[in-house]
Amino acid sequence: MRISLLVLALASFCISTFALDLKGRIHWNDHCKGLNELGQTKVALDNGKLHGGVTRDGSFEIPDVPPGTYVLSVQAPDHAFEQMRVDVFETDSLPEVRPYFPGTPLSAASTVTLPYPIQLAARVRYDFFVPRESFNLLAMFQNPMMMMMLGAGVLVLLMPMMMKNMDPEVMEEFKERHAKMTGAGAQLQSGDLSGGLSQLFAAASEDSKAVTSGQSKNASASGAKQRSGKGKRR
Incomplete structure (x- = not known):
C-alpha cells in the first residue's frame, strides 16, 4: 500500500515538474481596441481542454500544460483569431509555436515557427446586425x-x-x-x-x-x- 502511494506521489511530482505555464498576449488593434470590446473570452487548448483568461492589457496564461501537441484558439463571441499549433516538450526548452489551418492533420508540422510568448491579434469583428431593407x-x-x-x-x-x-x-x-x-x-x-x-x-x-x-x-x-x-x- 505504501509502495503504491509512493508511486502515485512520484508520478504526480513528475507531471507537475514537466508541466508548463503557457503565456501569450493579445494585441489590441482596430478590430478589437480593448478588453471591453473583447467581452467574455478565453484562450483554450484543444477546444477547452485547458484554458486561461485574458487580462486588461491583453496578456493570458494557461497554467500547468503537460507535454504534448495542442491547437490554441481564442474563444471570443464577436471576434475571429488565427489558430496556432503549440508543441510543449518534456525538457526545459521553450514551446514551439507554428501556424495552424483548421482541418489539417497535426502529424506534419509546418516549417515556419512563430515567436514565444504567443502573439495574437483579432483578424475581423463579426457584424450580426443586418440593416432593415427599405420598401422598394x-x-x-x-x-x-x-x-x-x-x-x-x-x-x-x-x-x-x-x-x-x-x-x-x-x-x-x-x-x-x-x-x-x-x-x-x-x-x-x-x-x-x-x-x-x-x-x-x-x-x-x-x-x-x-x-x-x-x-x-x-x-x-x-x-x-x-x-x-x-x-x-x-
Whole structure:
C-alpha cells in the first residue's frame, strides 16, 4: 500500500515538474481596441481542454500544460483569431509555436515557427446586425410571383368582356370544359386519382378532336369559297 502511494506521489511530482505555464498576449488593434470590446473570452487548448483568461492589457496564461501537441484558439463571441499549433516538450526548452489551418492533420508540422510568448491579434469583428431593407415598389413588381398575380388579375378583369364577345357555341363548350376540369380537380383532391386522371385525359382528347374538326371545317369552308370564286369568274 505504501509502495503504491509512493508511486502515485512520484508520478504526480513528475507531471507537475514537466508541466508548463503557457503565456501569450493579445494585441489590441482596430478590430478589437480593448478588453471591453473583447467581452467574455478565453484562450483554450484543444477546444477547452485547458484554458486561461485574458487580462486588461491583453496578456493570458494557461497554467500547468503537460507535454504534448495542442491547437490554441481564442474563444471570443464577436471576434475571429488565427489558430496556432503549440508543441510543449518534456525538457526545459521553450514551446514551439507554428501556424495552424483548421482541418489539417497535426502529424506534419509546418516549417515556419512563430515567436514565444504567443502573439495574437483579432483578424475581423463579426457584424450580426443586418440593416432593415427599405420598401422598394419597383423591386416588388420585379418578383416573378407578383408578375403572375398581376397577370391573373388582368385575366380576371378581362374575362367578362371576352365572355360577352364570345360565340354562343364556343361559350357552351367553354362551360362544359370548365365543369369537367372542376370535377376532375375535386376527384383528385378527394383522393380518387384514377377517376380524376381519366376525366382529365377524356377532356384533353375531346379538345384535340374539337381542334381537328375545327381545322377540317375551316379547310372545307376555304375550299368551298375557292370553288365559288372560280365559278363566278367563269
